Amino acid sequence: MGMKIDTTLVLLKPDAVERGLVGRVISRFEERGLKIVGLKLLVASAELATKHYGDFIERYTEKLGKEKATKIMDEMVGFLTSGPIVAMAVEGIDACPVVRKIVGSTYPNEAPAGTIRGDFAHVSQDYANTVGITVKNLVHASGSVEEAKIELSLWFDPKELTTYSAVHEKHTR
Ligand code: ADP
16 A cells, blocks of 8 residues: 555446536546546446446345345446446556545445535435435445456546646656
């Protein structure tokens, strides 16, 4: 920790785009001194969204039971493909954990103020599960460097990722 430059995947989900928060959310990363090395607006296919959430059912079966986890997975794929999203590749020193901190915890009611989820949403897991919707928490960010590698290759063609030096790197690295 503390010295590795890595690149992570951030998705601005349909709630962020439809609420007109794209600029403000992207600013959070820029302000922190992270560098955007890939960026695009797209509507994802169900196939891509399913691949993206790959192991969700497995991860949540123990906690929620297979039926519920599968239902939530269907909701998530439905939601992620329901409108345009923004895919970003974000580079920085330990970008992966730093970005997760900026994003905040999964359930917005638990996310600290100052994080994206804690500042722009407040929904709870209980509410979402009672109503039967996915937790709308604006952004996705890769959970680990290994996940980031896999997810970046799902969402970006290598030639869509750029190399350049940002002037602010003089002071943020
Ligand atoms: P994170 O996005 O914080 O990495 P996960 O990978 O565990 O969280 O979950 C993926 C997404 O699934 C979450 O961002 C959220 O939108 C949704 N989600 C997670 N848990 C639930 C749940 N219990 N009910 C509905 N949706 C959920």
